[in-house]
Amino acid sequence: MACPSKSATVGDGRFRVNANGKLLDVWLLARCVSCDRPRKLTVHERMPVRSFDPAELHSYQIDDPELVASTLLAPRLGRRNRFTLDWSHAWRLETSPAHSEEILPFRVDVVFDDPIPIRPDALIALGVGVSRSEARRLVRCDLPLNRPTRSGFTFVLLDRD
DSSP: OOOOOOEEEEEEEEEEEEEEEEEEEEEEEEEEETTTTTEEEEEEEEEEEGGOOOOHHHHHTTTOOOHHHHHOOOOHHHHHHHHOOOTTSSSSOOOTTGGSSSSSSSEEOOOSOOOOOOOHHHHHHHHHHSSSHHHHHHHEEETTTTTTBSEEEEEEOOOOO
């Protein structure tokens, strides 16, 4: 019986490249989080060898970690293999314990090490210790706070008064 879970981990991040004549299949190997069974996420299916850039093909063959990450983050891979990435424990917010003693308003730069999608209002609310609606009231920012972003941003935290 197949596992109904749609959560997987890539573990070591390995590709499998299979040749069938002049056609190639490329899969990203993953393990189910629930049952620990291996799963192949289709990256390319029955593609002519000539259609691959030689550097890209070499990267698949050597399991290039950057290619694993970019492939996993590609929305096309999730749609094609019917899964979504669970980002619930993939990030943390480091704040200074003395942030409440600083003179308001002050500017905060948010930098992401990896392009993890998160709503800025949720991130700010967690860091400041307020609700998301309160965070939206206390913050001035150039991007929409209620839409997920994958890139760094800057905001100004205003006084609560």
